[in-house]
Amino acid sequence: MDHQVKLQSSGKQFIVRDDETILDAALRQGIVLPYSCRTGSCGTCKARIVSGSVDHGDYEADALSEQERQDGMALLCQSRAESDLEVDARELLAAEEIQIRMLPCRVVRLERLAHDVMGVHLKLPQNQSFNFLPGQYIDILLRDGRRRSFSIANPPGEHAILELHIRRVPDGHFTSHVFESMKEGDLLRFQGPLGTFFLRDDARRPLLLMAGGTGMAPIKAIIEGAFREAARLPMHLFWGVRARRDLYMADELEAWRRSHDNFQYTVALSEPAAEDAWDGRRGWVHEALLERYPDLEDYDVYASGPPPMIDAARAAFSRHGLPADQLFYDSFEFAADVPRR
Ligand SMILES: Cc1cc2nc3c(=O)[nH]c(=O)nc-3n(C[C@H](O)[C@H](O)[C@H](O)COP(=O)(O)OP(=O)(O)OC[C@H]3O[C@@H](n4cnc5c(N)ncnc54)[C@H](O)[C@@H]3O)c2cc1C
Numbered sequence: 001m002d003h004q005v006k007l008q009s010s011g012k013q014f015i016v017r018d019d020e021t022i023l024d025a026a027l028r029q030g031i032v033l034p035y036s037c038r039t040g041s042c043g044t045c046k047a048r049i050v051s052g053s054v055d056h057g058d059y060e061a062d063a064l065s066e067q068e069r070q071d072g073m074a075l076l077c078q079s080r081a082e083s084d085l086e087v088d089a090r091e092l093l094a095a096e097e098i099q100i101r102m103l104p105c106r107v108v109r110l111e112r113l114a115h116d117v118m119g120v121h122l123k124l125p126q127n128q129s130f131n132f133l134p135g136q137y138i139d140i141l142l143r144d145g146r147r148r149s150f151s152i153a154n155p156p157g158e159h160a161i162l163e164l165h166i167r168r169v170p171d172g173h174f175t176s177h178v179f180e181s182m183k184e185g186d187l188l189r190f191q192g193p194l195g196t197f198f199l200r201d202d203a204r205r206p207l208l209l210m211a212g213g214t215g216m217a218p219i220k221a222i223i224e225g226a227f228r229e230a231a232r233l234p235m236h237l238f239w240g241v242r243a244r245r246d247l248y249m250a251d252e253l254e255a256w257r258r259s260h261d262n263f264q265y266t267v268a269l270s271e272p273a274a275e276d277a278w279d280g281r282r283g284w285v286h287e288a289l290l291e292r293y294p295d296l297e298d299y300d301v302y303a304s305g306p307p308p309m310i311d312a313a314r315a316a317f318s319r320h321g322l323p324a325d326q327l328f329y330d331s332f333e334f335a336a337d338v339p340r341r
């Protein structure tokens, strides 16, 4: 049976079918609500059910606590409507015009960026338009029906090329294929653009950007997109990797710093090797950020990378005065077809 959902803030309404989640229904009808992983892991899609009842579905306890659930919160990427609903969720109008599509693409370039990071360039079909916001991601659709999420590392408009930075996961099904047998010329299918990790169009506060490893991919797209805009918000990027050999974009960061006086960056190595002769910042990247900016009240923070980094940063940033609605993040959760933690 279909149910009607009304958004409390705008009064906008949409229909949810029995076989879809509330988030999928909203996206299908061109209404974009905040989301990232779509697997019930990251908590980005959390919203308050003002009236009506939902089936909460399957999710990780870290993403929605029992207390939050009792307080009427739900994860819209997992919840299904059991009645008509009123929901308190913030619409993202900037992405409203953007259509999520399934498209074929061709691998046109494979470039080893670091020992465990592959740069993969995908060429889109010439007769198809594909619009996205810098920071969004795509799902590569595998032949067996599984999907794998990767952020687009460039802003739109560059010769219909999508650039991905793919880190090899030990024994990972798809990422092993990328490193061992993918070839230039291969055809892939993907769905996208997905996610709401993009610069908000009303951004006015100075930006702190934080990346862990290949979390650099969407952050790179956001920064390059911002360089093109007239608004010149101050930006400070913090990039955390293990050792010097993981710094696959060091030259590019230095070039950005030289050519944009509103941009600066700090690198933190968590496990520098002896031969690195590293005299820069050591330790966790979110701690490097907090050391420099102990009071976060007047900043917008964009963070992307491994789930443990995002979890630690969310808790610590909140203690340092960052309001929840000034933190935007993409947590690189793994796909739901593997057992959850
Ligand atoms: C929104 C989003 C954007 C992403 N963007 C990027 C990106 O730009 N670049 C990038 O390198 N990755 C990105 N990821 C992570 C990426 O999707 C996974 O690393 C990938 O799906 C692994 O696929 P696989 O088939 O090789 O591994 P699987 O075969 O799915 O995994 C094998 C095992 O490795 C572990 N594992 C897998 N992935 C991870 C992980 N991310 N963290 C910790 N353990 C893991 C699991 O325990 C699993 O059992 C993103 C994830 C999300 C949700």
Ligand code: FES
Pocket (backbone or CB within 6 Å): 034, 035, 036, 037, 038, 039, 040, 041, 042, 043, 044, 045, 046, 063, 075, 076, 077, 078
């Ligand atoms: S928990 Fe719903 S989008 Fe991540």
